[in-house]
Amino acid sequence: MSSQALDQFLNSSIEELKTKGLYNVIDTLQGANGPVIRIDGRSLINLSSNNYLGLATDHRLIEASIKAAQTYGAGAGAVRTINGTMDLHVELEEKLARFKKTEAIIVYQSGFNCNMAAISAVMDQHDAILSDELNHASIIDGCRLSRAKVIRFKHSDMNDLRQQAKEAKESGQYRKIMVITDGVFSMDGDIAKLPEIVNIAEEFDLITYVDDAHGSGVLGAGAGTVKHFELSDRIDFQIGTLSKAIGVVGGYVAGKKQLIEWLKLRSRPFLFSTSLPPAVIASCSASVDILMNDQELIEKLWENGNHLKNGLSLLGYDVGQSETPITPCIIGDEVTTQQFSKRLYEEGVYAKAILFPTVPKGTGRIRNMPTAAHTREMLDQVISVYENVGKEMKLI
Template identity: 50%
Template sequence: MANFNHLAAELEQLKKDGRYRPLTVWQSGSGSWMELNGRKVLQMSSNNYLGLTSHPELQKAAIEAIETYGVGSGSVRTITGTLAIHDQLEQELAAFKGTEATLVFQSGFTTNQGILGSMLGPDDVIISDELNHASIIDGIRLTKANRKIFAHKDMDQLEQRLKESGGFRSRVVVTDGVFSMDGDIAPLPAIVELAEKYDAIVYVDDAHASGVLGTNGKGSTDHFGLHGRVHIQVGTLSKAIGAVGGYMAGPQVLKDFLIHKARPFLFSTSQPPSVAATCLAAVRVLKKHGGGLMETLWGNANYFRGTLQKLGFDTGASETPIVPIIIGDPAQTMKVSDRLLEEGIFAQGIVYPTVAMDKGRVRLIITATHTRDDLDFAIEKLAKVGKEFGLIG
């Protein structure tokens, strides 16, 4: 008889540590205010940066695609799963990003797994920021390439790692564009300069920079004016874009290679046509209205973060709409999160293993759909709970 006692024991330990968290089941769609257990709460943990999940142009595109293509694609991309809507999405995404090509995957997570797991071998080395996303870490685990880590945003250590790696066929420096737990931006110009000095490939995961940085949300490469100098960009269609999926933006040769070698692409049914159409509509909305949406987003983020800092909260290294409140102890972090929910704010506690054991934080994400009244309500409740827990004076 199957025995799952070891799993139950691990779960019990999570509960003792205060790190156990059941799924939260919502009764409404994604928005600034959402319904939870019969009450409206202010949502401050959503990646819906620009509010596109309910944008009428995206909804219309999804409905029309269902009427045209049905609800599914019926196969993987390499058989009958590449419909005209998938091809159109990739063409317009490439034009938007300013790259030769894009290739869409089922998620940002599988994009990193597919690229890193297929393009590198034992003659190559990958050099990764220590705070890169879990999907990058797992992608690196899938490759036979050599691995080196550099301390977070430490350019001296990155250069040392590059110097140590002169004998490899190719060197790949990989970094998040915006780091999802701290809300800080990668020093991409310095990374690019070092990569060029040592003839390395630059690989940037822009999951939290897509729709947030750059002209109309084109990402960190555009934000820093580095077109043509960042070789591989990974973007998400699941956060600011409002739907689900991920993509590689880069050279045509890499796209052609991944079509034949990336296992998540080869062995997963393609996006439903309604999702592809939604993503295409989102790209078009960004081209037309992205600047205005981002202006609102950044105005909200700067106001909120600045006010919390004036109150005395530790917001860490945040410089984007991701605003963590650093607490430390995992159990205390979860208590603060629960207390905020009692006050009408959903702000997820983030603890080990997502962050270091002593770096627990309540992570707040500001969106373009938050009103100033919403933010002031959140600030008032955060000040109240912060004083209760001794986080501020």
């Protein structure tokens, strides 16, 4: 017999989410996650994936995956620290280090794991973390796990960051102080002010930590936001993902050799979780090869992102302050945002509503994610649907 208290909690909580327009329905894809997807037998233009460069379905990655599985097997068979480290893992880490222009790299099972691992391996209850108020959930959870004092600063407000850093430093309460920011903020598409952050960090001896999940493969000729600002030698931690522009799954931390050595000794996801399977590692490696040798996909991504953003702006939609291909369409009310997403779906455009707690209440939006794989015709069709539905719902 199940717990009555649990049943009551679940029933009331789920109903509350439905009433407030915050209940999310998970859709199932019938096939690959490309520029066009199939759901319930319908073909839809896909604007909700993180597959920025379209590499998730690239034949070169698929072929590398198949070859590695045939040679090395389906799984790695152990954690990295026992005998789950194959030459493929080492080769990928060395290649990524060359790509990122850092001394060393450690690969994890996901970008989320990176933040859970790296922050808590270095920071503890004697330390403080200055964290941008719009940082990703994985950063927030990683900070909590570390038990350090978390001091939030206003989003990209350098005056507030400097004041908070000054007060934390002069208090004498903390052994170490870290400043953490996303490189690209995933809900708004704006870029962190890394040059200013680095200057403040150097003034107050702060450890610098950049989660570049949405900058990897997009900015800095694909090497990310830190490379975009030419700050590779002034950032202590660079977090990257293998799950978005790279097109596969996983994450990594880039930094000095001594830092990576420490993470291999003390970061818990590395120590206690089976390593990524050979097929995944090989396809990631093939993807990095493409990025290191060809800028065509990155150029196409930006071309498509600018085209969609300009088209929606001309229609009168609020696309926020995005500086990247991420194109939010801010509606506001949560229920209206869900209704809007539903109408887009009915007209052949898959663009999911993003609601609280992912974004603040009252800022519900459709987050459009154009990729290098979209054609101009697809994007023009999307803009046309946005115009028709927006006028129908009196949003424009």
